[in-house]
Amino acid sequence: MRAEILKQPTESLVGEKVKTKKKFNKWPYIFLLPSLILYGIFYVFPFFYSFVLSFMEWNLISPDKEYVGFDNYNSIWSDSVFWKSLLNTLIYVVATVPLSMMIGLSFALLVESVSGKMRETYRMLLFIPVIASIAVTSLVWQLLMNPEQGWINDVLNLFGLPQLNWLNDPNVALWAIVIIGIWKAVGYNMILYIAGLKGIDKQLYEAASIDGAGKWRQTISITIPMLSPINIFVFIVSVIQSFQVFTTIHLMTQGGPNNSTNMLVYQIYEEAFMFFDIGKASALSAILFIIVLIITIFQIRTMEKKVHYQ
């Protein structure tokens, strides 16, 4: 996918360079103007301002900001809540992303393997968790996970399994959030994989079955390798999205119990809009940005190699 983005502009650039040199064309800039103004005010300026604020002490209300150097960063390094949120965020990403990708792919393969009208209905129903608002689903999950008389514990009880204090037990709460994250993401991944499956040349399967390869063999040797461009996309998008998990935590646990579900993004919100420590919150934002940037670059690099390989 990325190769395509890179290819098209350069191709046409070579072809028409001579023309552009002749006369300055103002039109593309005019068409881009609204986007550029909006991006300038609401992305570029905030982006740099965030770094500036991370060296200040400010409570959002007072007119004075005080320059404090690296104080905010220093207080973050020695803040056990920060390390806890960082660890929680990493656990969440590492647990959610691969599972939701695998389950999404399995759903896609399973649904696409049946033929006829039912296929569309199945696909449509499995996608419903994606279109529902996270606020709605967080509340419903909170009800389902109610410790005393919630549906899930009632079902566990019915099968004689131990009941869990889902959202109030520090050892369980993060996993409850992970389950919800996976549940919300699989439908989206499934649709992307279905889109990918449709792009695979049918002749490959015909050739393979002439060579005597069974269904499983075909899935492993054709489908999965051919899906690798989609895999990159799903992988990058899922990682970025799971770094941003906020609503479930804000509505269900507020980072608790005992910071066991606190994550970087939630901590930023807490520091800024509950404790009014703008400096520290901005420093946390800068750290979050750098982490996401490094991971994304790393992903694109390694994945690019793999794609060119095949």
Add this chain to the structure above:
Amino acid sequence: MEIKSNKYRLYFKHILIISIIFIMLIPFLWMLSTSLKDPKDILGGGIWFFPTSFTLEHYIRAINETLFLTWLKNSTIIATILTIGQIIVAFLAAYAFSNFNFRGREILFYFVLATMIIPEQAIMIPQFITINNFDWVNTFTGVIVPNLASGYAIFLMRQRFLEIPKELSEAASIDGCGPLRTLWHIYVPASIPFLSAIGVLLFVSHWNDYNWPLLVLMQEEKMTLPIAFSSFQHEGLVEWGPTMAIATLSMIPVLIIYLVLQKKFVEGFTNSGLKG
């Protein structure tokens, strides 16, 4: 013999898929069931989805005791304006990126892609300070304007515009069409089906927006549905009946759009230039 075993396998597959769907939809079934139950049956009323008692009380309370209709209106206004605004801004940008060659095109396009990687929360503080300086806190403008430029929409539309043959716009310019007329007579008609697909995706995602409206909208009368839920929460205790009634009602518009236009949804995704 073989045909028979294939048939069983097919039945098994359908049963498997239906069980998976059932598990995936449990939260929604439970939401609906809770919203219709007698308050005393809500917790500990058994695990059966079909309510043993039936009442519309929670819906009546939800509509009478809260500003539900106001929130519904607010959500509709904000999601609609934001969607249309994003489409217009992105349309112009994508037209520039796909139909012209100009200095800085690639850098600007990479910049657009980069904005999609920046986590929203990493810049929400200075964004909030900015709208506070404009006096936009607690206004719809404050929710809408900062999000009008959508990297996602620009990216998807550019992908689509690149599929429109260049010969068409070249022929138009030979015939004396300026860039504006080319845009109007060639690009707009060619992209209308696609625009509706992307419009549906954008609308649903803005209907569900949570984080930014939560910061901007403070008064209850200004709130959108997702952030107004907490009004049946008092000191950590949630009144589940009315809350689930609001949850159900707030999902209905999105569900209708989705069921009616579900082909567009899938199209929106499959045409995202993801085909490889």
